[in-house]
Amino acid sequence: MYKLFYTPGAASLAPHAVLQETGAPHELVRIDLQAGDHKRPDYLKLNPHGRIPTLIVDGAPVFESAAICMLLAERHPEVRLAPAPGTRARALYLQWLVYLTNTLQERFLQRGHPDWHLDDKAAEAALKAGAEKRIGPMFDRIDAALAADGPYLAGAAFSVADIYLAMLVRWSRNLPDPAWSRPAIKRNCDLVIARPAFQRTLAAEGIAWPY
Numbered sequence: 001m002y003k004l005f006y007t008p009g010a011a012s013l014a015p016h017a018v019l020q021e022t023g024a025p026h027e028l029v030r031i032d033l034q035a036g037d038h039k040r041p042d043y044l045k046l047n048p049h050g051r052i053p054t055l056i057v058d059g060a061p062v063f064e065s066a067a068i069c070m071l072l073a074e075r076h077p078e079v080r081l082a083p084a085p086g087t088r089a090r091a092l093y094l095q096w097l098v099y100l101t102n103t104l105q106e107r108f109l110q111r112g113h114p115d116w117h118l119d120d121k122a123a124e125a126a127l128k129a130g131a132e133k134r135i136g137p138m139f140d141r142i143d144a145a146l147a148a149d150g151p152y153l154a155g156a157a158f159s160v161a162d163i164y165l166a167m168l169v170r171w172s173r174n175l176p177d178p179a180w181s182r183p184a185i186k187r188n189c190d191l192v193i194a195r196p197a198f199q200r201t202l203a204a205e206g207i208a209w210p211y
């Protein structure tokens with residue numbers, strides 16, 4: 001039995017959707033960021049960073065959204081959520097998942113939480129604006145890759161990287177140019193959203209795509 005600490009629509013959305021894909025029994029624990037649940041001592045014992053998500057696996061906590069996605073794919077190979085090691089598809093899966101988490105997601109965090117990076121209010125505004133300006137070109141490059149080698153990030157095979165991308169595409173909903181305005185990203189995202197597991201995830205979190 002897994003236990004996932006989540007906040008609707010947050011960085012927990014991808015791990016939650018991967019959990020739903022596995023079909024494994026799990027418990028969801030909702031964390032209220034406004035109420036500061038993630039800074040309470042009992043949560044900090046599980047995740048000292050005070051961030052969402054955390055997954056309890058065999059009684060022990062694991063944090064970092066992308067790591068949780070990869071771990072679940074590895075623990076449930078029968079569901080085929082990651083390409084086989086040694087293949088070109090595996091290389092693309094690793095490349096894009098790491099890019100999504102350490103580059104694109106980071107830009108979203110700079111845009112949403114410039115105060116996590118700087119102590120100077122004026123500089124924070126500049127960081128936020130700079131991050132926002134850089135997100136669109138990142139989606140452009142992902143779109144070009146999907147147009148050339150898609151429909152999935154790993155080519156013909158669906159993987160947790162596509163779920164991760166859908167989470168970040170949703171985060172772009174308030175940008176002047178949301179990611180789904182790009183045709184290959186839209187095609188990829190439509191395939192992910194249509195999956196029953198993704199629909200169950202949205203329903204369980206009480207959110208509708210893309211809001």
Ligand SMILES: N[C@@H](CCC(=O)N[C@@H](CS)C(=O)NCC(=O)O)C(=O)O
Pocket residue numbers: 010011012033038050051052053063064065066101109
């Ligand atoms: N790299 C981390 C980032 C996690 C993260 O920053 N999550 C946000 C929610 S999207 C959070 O915990 N925010 C806490 C806060 O706003 O204080 C991951 O992917 O798990």
